[in-house]
Amino acid sequence: MTEAVEDIFVRIERAFPILSEKLLHTKEECTEEEFANLAEDVRVLKLSQFVEDIVIHHIEQYIRWHVAPVFWEKFENTEDSKRGFELFKSAVDDLYSNLTEFLPLLKKLEYLRQNQDVVTDPSSVENDIEARFKLIVRATLLSQLPLYHECIIEHFYKIAFNVFCNSDNSSPDVSVNEIQCVGCAQEVENCQCQMIVYIFHETNRKLIELKLLERLVGNVLTSLIHIRIENHVIQTCDKTFDVSQLIPLENWLETVVMSWLIRIYSGGFSKTVTLSDEIRNAINKFKQKLSHFLYETYTKIRINHLFNIIIEYPESQPAVDDLRICLERTDQRKVLIKNLQEAIKTRLLHPGVNTPDIVTAYIAAIKALKHLDSTGVLLEAVTEPIKSYLRSREDTVRSVVNSLLDDSPSELADELVKGECLQLDDGSADDETEDWEKWMPDPVDADPAKSTQRKVSDIISTLVNVYGSQDLFVNEYRTLLADRLLSQLNYHTEREIRHLELLKRRFGENQLHYCEVMLKDVYDSKRIDGNIHSDTSYNLQRELFPTSALILSAQFWPPFKEDWKLKLPNIVQNQLNKYVKAFEALKGNRTLCWKPHLGNVSLEIELKDRKLDINVTPVHATIILHFQDKSEWALQDLAEVIHAPATVLRRKMTFWVSQGLLKETSNDVYVLQEESTSKNRLSTDIVEEEETESVMASASDQREEELQVFWSYIVGMLTNLDSMPIERIHQMLKMFASQGPGAVECGLPELRQFLDRKVREHQLLLSGSFYRLPKS
Amino acid sequence: MKVTIKSWTGVATWRWIANDDNCGICRMPFDASCPDCKIPGDDCPLVWGQCSHCFHIHCIMKWLHSQQTSHICPMCRQEWKFKE
Ligand SMILES: [Zn+2]
Ligand SMILES: [Zn+2]
Ligand SMILES: [Zn+2]
Numbered sequence: 001m002t003e004a005v006e007d008i009f010v011r012i013e014r015a016f017p018i019l020s021e022k023l024l025h026t027k028e029e030c031t032e033e034e035f036a037n038l039a040e041d042v043r044v045l046k047l048s049q050f051v052e053d054i055v056i057h058h059i060e061q062y063i064r065w066h067v068a069p070v071f072w073e074k075f076e077n078t079e080d081s082k083r084g085f086e087l088f089k090s091a092v093d094d095l096y097s098n099l100t101e102f103l104p105l106l107k108k109l110e111y112l113r114q115n116q117d118v119v120t121d122p123s124s125v126e127n128d129i130e131a132r133f134k135l136i137v138r139a140t141l142l143s144q145l146p147l148y149h150e151c152i153i154e155h156f157y158k159i160a161f162n163v164f165c166n167s168d169n170s171s172p173d174v175s176v177n178e179i180q181c182v183g184c185a186q187e188v189e190n191c192q193c194q195m196i197v198y199i200f201h202e203t204n205r206k207l208i209e210l211k212l213l214e215r216l217v218g219n220v221l222t223s224l225i226h227i228r229i230e231n232h233v234i235q236t237c238d239k240t241f242d243v244s245q246l247i248p249l250e251n252w253l254e255t256v257v258m259s260w261l262i263r264i265y266s267g268g269f270s271k272t273v274t275l276s277d278e279i280r281n282a283i284n285k286f287k288q289k290l291s292h293f294l295y296e297t298y299t300k301i302r303i304n305h306l307f308n309i310i311i312e313y314p315e316s317q318p319a320v321d322d323l324r325i326c327l328e329r330t331d332q333r334k335v336l337i338k339n340l341q342e343a344i345k346t347r348l349l350h351p352g353v354n355t356p357d358i359v360t361a362y363i364a365a366i367k368a369l370k371h372l373d374s375t376g377v378l379l380e381a382v383t384e385p386i387k388s389y390l391r392s393r394e395d396t397v398r399s400v401v402n403s404l405l406d407d408s409p410s411e412l413a414d415e416l417v418k419g420e421c422l423q424l425d426d427g428s429a430d431d432e433t434e435d436w437e438k439w440m441p442d443p444v445d446a447d448p449a450k451s452t453q454r455k456v457s458d459i460i461s462t463l464v465n466v467y468g469s470q471d472l473f474v475n476e477y478r479t480l481l482a483d484r485l486l487s488q489l490n491y492h493t494e495r496e497i498r499h500l501e502l503l504k505r506r507f508g509e510n511q512l513h514y515c516e517v518m519l520k521d522v523y524d525s526k527r528i529d530g531n532i533h534s535d536t537s538y539n540l541q542r543e544l545f546p547t548s549a550l551i552l553s554a555q556f557w558p559p560f561k562e563d564w565k566l567k568l569p570n571i572v573q574n575q576l577n578k579y580v581k582a583f584e585a586l587k588g589n590r591t592l593c594w595k596p597h598l599g600n601v602s603l604e605i606e607l608k609d610r611k612l613d614i615n616v617t618p619v620h621a622t623i624i625l626h627f628q629d630k631s632e633w634a635l636q637d638l639a640e641v642i643h644a645p646a647t648v649l650r651r652k653m654t655f656w657v658s659q660g661l662l663k664e665t666s667n668d669v670y671v672l673q674e675e676s677t678s679k680n681r682l683s684t685d686i687v688e689e690e691e692t693e694s695v696m697a698s699a700s701d702q703r704e705e706e707l708q709v710f711w712s713y714i715v716g717m718l719t720n721l722d723s724m725p726i727e728r729i730h731q732m733l734k735m736f737a738s739q740g741p742g743a744v745e746c747g748l749p750e751l752r753q754f755l756d757r758k759v760r761e762h763q764l765l766l767s768g769s770f771y772r773l774p775k776s
Numbered sequence: 777m778k779v780t781i782k783s784w785t786g787v788a789t790w791r792w793i794a795n796d797d798n799c800g801i802c803r804m805p806f807d808a809s810c811p812d813c814k815i816p817g818d819d820c821p822l823v824w825g826q827c828s829h830c831f832h833i834h835c836i837m838k839w840l841h842s843q844q845t846s847h848i849c850p851m852c853r854q855e856w857k858f859k860e
Pocket of ligand 1 (some may be wrong): 799
């Protein structure tokens with residue numbers, strides 16, 4: 001028996017020369033018959049598992065010492081891409097042919113396995129000798145992975161993939177006069193493309209067969225495809241926002257990119273039917289990763305252009321729609337917020353941009369971001385800087401009110417017509433009534449401090465909330481309305497009444513009550529004027545010139561700028577006095593006080609060589625009337641006569657100088673120009689008043705006065721309680737200072753701005769979040 | 777030069793001719809309305825007593841209504857009689 005055993009080992013060694021570390025083919029190879037006998041003996045002795053293990057062990061050793069090092073030797077860190085291409089090709093070719101030489105050996109092992117009696121526990125043994133072999137090859141190769149192994153792989157695939165992608169185009173765009181091939185960069189008649197594509201597929205096929213494709217070249221191939229995807233996305237999606245790109249991109253992935261994958265995995269064929277399930281799975285996994293990458297790339301591009309997308313909204317709505325879907329699939333909200341904040345800061349919030357443009361951009365941002373994220377969290381995070389910047393601009397409220405009342409189509413005017421109720425964000429809103437069944441959690445990046453107050457309010461509300469109070473807006477509107485009524489002076493109020501009705505639906509009746517009285521004043525003035533003119537005693541006295549008046553209820557109009565009181569010419573003053581008498585007669589116990597500088601005067605001026613019809617302010621009329629009596633005036637003298645400051649008068653004189661009626665002959669001395677010096681002036685020119693300066697005290701001046709009321713309360717509080725955080729101050733003010741009629745409201749943001757200013761003026765100290773009074 | 781005024785549109789504010797600025801009852805300016813009214817002037821006129829004090833008509837009426845027995849002026853405590 002021992003002899004037989006010894007004999008069998010010799011025979012095994014002869015059948016598997018690898019056991020003696022020899023090259024695969026020895027001279028005295030065992031014949032098929034010899035091997036069949038051996039297999040039979042091995043079966044009888046139940047040695048097949050033993051033989052398999054020992055042979056496999058030796059195969060592993062052989063690969064480790066002789067195959068893997070030879071393979072990796074070729075992986076140089078070379079700069080030469082052509083050399084890299086050749087090296088990788090030959091590395092794969094050599095590896096493949098080396099490993100092919102193991103096939104007879106593997107067949108023999110397979111035979112031994114098939115030949116044995118009992119199948120020893122099938123789970124412990126690899127299903128298939130070839131699979132076991134390939135696993136060993138992979139493991140052994142990868143255990144010796146050199147540092148720069150990707151270098152020649154990159155060279156190979158860069159060249160090959162480029163040619164491959166170009167070979168993909170059914171109609172290659174090689175124009176006639178092109179000397180270089182787009183694919184291989186060789187001269188056209190020398191084109192290597194077909195060859196390269198062949199090598200590309202051959203190499204892939206070999207790697208797939210060895211199951212090395214993904215493990216060895218997966219990274220390189222993926223990053224090359226990524227570059228292709230990136231370029232494609234940039235080419236198709238850059239700078240056009242009015243078309244949705246997601247479906248075209250998905251289609252492109254499904255057709256072009258998928259055809260690449262299928263052809264790579266099938267070694268050149270492009271039909272899926274020929275692919276095994278395993279490969280099809282691999283392709284699908286790959287595709288999913290690429291699809292994710294496609295979305296990520298597209299999202300990034302859209303985020304980079306989000307500022308422009310917002311500015312172009314609503315034309316850019318398709319881009320916003322795309323981005324919304326992308327954000328659900330990718331994790332880029334943080335990037336978006338950071339990016340957009342940065343863009344807003346550098347492109348919008350600086351002194352070079354005027355306030356109406358900032359307001360317009362802000363409105364666009366509100367609309368676009370609400371469309372992007374209906375919870376309002378993105379909007380809140382991104383637009384906070386715009387809000388605080390707008391708060392620092394003096395003309396913000398004015399430009400918002402102006403665009404609210406714009407007659408030409410504007411976003412805000414449209415919003416106003418929608419007529420939703422104003423939602424104030426001062427924390428007082430009771431959202432307990434919300435339907436709890438429809439409750440949705442906030443997105444994870446929501447600011448928890450604001451969570452309970454967040455409501456997706458409409459645009460006008462959002463703008464009003466920049467200051468946290470509607471008082472400023474209502475006051476600004478009142479000033480604007482006053483200016484309009486006083487500059488028109490024609491008793492026509494239809495347009496203003498329409499606006500007021502719209503605003504009342506927004507801000508409520510109470511807030512706009514004053515404005516209602518103002519409009520009623522205009523209406524009443526017309527009636528009173530009619531009554532006065534039909535009064536016989538007034539008519540008996542004969543009007544020197546047609547006179548009418550706008551009669552205001554002083555308590556309801558915003559304060560007027562009245563630094564000085566104009567002294568009108570006597571004939572005018574007498575006429576106005578008569579008007580007052582008539583009014584007193586009509587409305588017993590009431591009288592009128594003229595605002596002499598306000599109003600509108602229609603003059604006809606006859607000069608030696610021309611006649612002028614002109615509408616001017618009372619100041620200008622007064623000036624020119626004085627020149628009727630005396631053709632030369634020193635500024636100072638005239639100033640005394642009409643009770644005006646010289647500086648103001650000098651500015652007013654320029655109007656008549658520009659009309660060619662007056663001339664400054666020497667310093668501050670003006671002379672009437674009876675004869676025209678310029679020939680081209682038409683004698684019947686009707687010239688409009690050039691200045692459109694507001695006659696009202698500015699809204700911010702008025703607000704300042706109101707806030708001073710709070711200041712005395714705040715000083716009192718801080719004297720008693722030492723230091724307080726802003727929320728507490730706000731609460732206390734709401735409790736004590738905002739009671740009773742005519743109470744002033746003050747939102748938290750406005751209060752913060754007010755307090756911060758007091759800090760800058762050293763009237764307050766801020767330490768941590770506590771305000772205190774400086775020690776005096 | 778001859779300047780002809782073709783028309784003059786002026787701006788004026790109206791006010792009550794009274795010996796005080798505010799109503800002694802509601803403390804609001806006479807030229808504003810009483811707290812119950814929205815529109816000043818014709819809709820919320822003043823009335824004078826023989827004692828020469830005056831009030832928003834709505835204010836003094838409310839005051840007189842609340843006095844059960846005698847009607848006196850809230851300012852000078854003399855008997856209230858409307859000035860003819
Ligand atoms: Zn009263
Ligand atoms: Zn009243
Ligand atoms: Zn009295």
